[in-house]
Amino acid sequence: MSITYGFIGSGNMAKAMIGGIVTSGLAKPDCVVASNPSAQKLDLLKEEFGIETILKDNKTAAKLSDVVILSVKPYLYERVIAEIKDMVRPDAIVVMIAAGQTIAANEARFGRPVKLVRVMPNTPALVGEAMSAVCFNTNITADDKKIVMDMLNSFGRAEEVPETLMDAVTGVSGSSPAYVYLFIEAMADAAVLHGMPRAQAYTFAAQSVLGAAKMVLETGMHPGALKDNVCSPGGTTIEAVAALESNGLRAAVIDAVDTCVRKSKEMSK
Known part of the structure; x- marks a missing residue:
C-alpha cells in the first residue's frame, strides 16, 4: 500500500525530509504533497524532486495525506492545527518537528484522539545524515511506528526516546x-x-x-x-x-x- 506524505510548510527541514523520502525510494514523488504560501518554494520542490501536488492550501494537503508533517515554526502550531484539525483523517499520523511543542499541548489543540508523533531532527538532514529523536503518543500502533521510523531513517538515523529526554536531545544533537x-x-x-x-x-x-x-x-x-x-x-x-x-x-x-x-x-x- 502506498503512503502519502504531506508537508505543511516547505522550508529547509521539509526539503531535507522530502529529499530523503524520494531519493531513498521510500516513496515516489506523486506520493508527496506539500503546501506553502510561497509559490517560489513550491516551484523549487517541484523542480528538484518532481512533486506534482503542491498547494497553498493547508487543509487540502492535510486531507490528502496519510502522514501529515507539521513543518512550520513553533509559534504557528496553534494557528495551523486550528486550520487543519477537521481535515486530518482519523487514521492519519501527525508528525511534529518543532522545538518545544509537546505531545500533550498539541493533543489538546486537536480536541479529539489523534495519532501524534514528536520528532527532533537536526540540520545534517540536508545531506542525508540527520540524527532524529522520536516519541509517540498512546494512539500510535506498531505499524504506525514502522512508517515513521522508515521515513526518518530515509534521511539519517533515528531512535525512539521518552519525551522527557527531548530537551537533552536538543543539547546533544x-x-x-x-x-x-x-x-x-x-x-x-x-x-x-x-x-x-x-x-x-x-x-x-x-x-x-x-x-x-x-x-x-x-x-x-x-x-x-x-x-x-x-x-x-x-x-x-x-x-x-x-x-x-x-x-x-x-x-x-x-x-x-x-x-x-x-x-x-x-x-x-
Missing part, C-alpha cells in the same frame, strides 16, 4: 552541529596558521571529524578507547590532547550542552 562547526573552524584556523591554504584546511578538518564519528558509530567502541588508540606514548597526539584538557575542552562542551538543555526546558514551559 539538535543544536550540536553548531558546536562541531566551531571545532572544525578552529582546527582549520590552526592549520592556516601553519601555512595550509584555508579551503584545504577545512577539507582536512571536516573529513577527520566525519571519519572519527563514523569510527564511533561503526565500531561500537567507547570514544575513550578510540582516543587511546591514537595516543602513542610521548607522541604528538597525546601532547595535543593534554593541551585540550588543560584548556578545559571537556568542561566547556559539557557546559555548552547543559546550557542548551536548560534553555530548551525554558522554551517548553
Whole structure:
C-alpha cells in the first residue's frame, strides 16, 4: 500500500525530509504533497524532486495525506492545527518537528484522539545524515511506528526516546552541529596558521571529524578507547590532547550542552 506524505510548510527541514523520502525510494514523488504560501518554494520542490501536488492550501494537503508533517515554526502550531484539525483523517499520523511543542499541548489543540508523533531532527538532514529523536503518543500502533521510523531513517538515523529526554536531545544533537562547526573552524584556523591554504584546511578538518564519528558509530567502541588508540606514548597526539584538557575542552562542551538543555526546558514551559 502506498503512503502519502504531506508537508505543511516547505522550508529547509521539509526539503531535507522530502529529499530523503524520494531519493531513498521510500516513496515516489506523486506520493508527496506539500503546501506553502510561497509559490517560489513550491516551484523549487517541484523542480528538484518532481512533486506534482503542491498547494497553498493547508487543509487540502492535510486531507490528502496519510502522514501529515507539521513543518512550520513553533509559534504557528496553534494557528495551523486550528486550520487543519477537521481535515486530518482519523487514521492519519501527525508528525511534529518543532522545538518545544509537546505531545500533550498539541493533543489538546486537536480536541479529539489523534495519532501524534514528536520528532527532533537536526540540520545534517540536508545531506542525508540527520540524527532524529522520536516519541509517540498512546494512539500510535506498531505499524504506525514502522512508517515513521522508515521515513526518518530515509534521511539519517533515528531512535525512539521518552519525551522527557527531548530537551537533552536538543543539547546533544539538535543544536550540536553548531558546536562541531566551531571545532572544525578552529582546527582549520590552526592549520592556516601553519601555512595550509584555508579551503584545504577545512577539507582536512571536516573529513577527520566525519571519519572519527563514523569510527564511533561503526565500531561500537567507547570514544575513550578510540582516543587511546591514537595516543602513542610521548607522541604528538597525546601532547595535543593534554593541551585540550588543560584548556578545559571537556568542561566547556559539557557546559555548552547543559546550557542548551536548560534553555530548551525554558522554551517548553
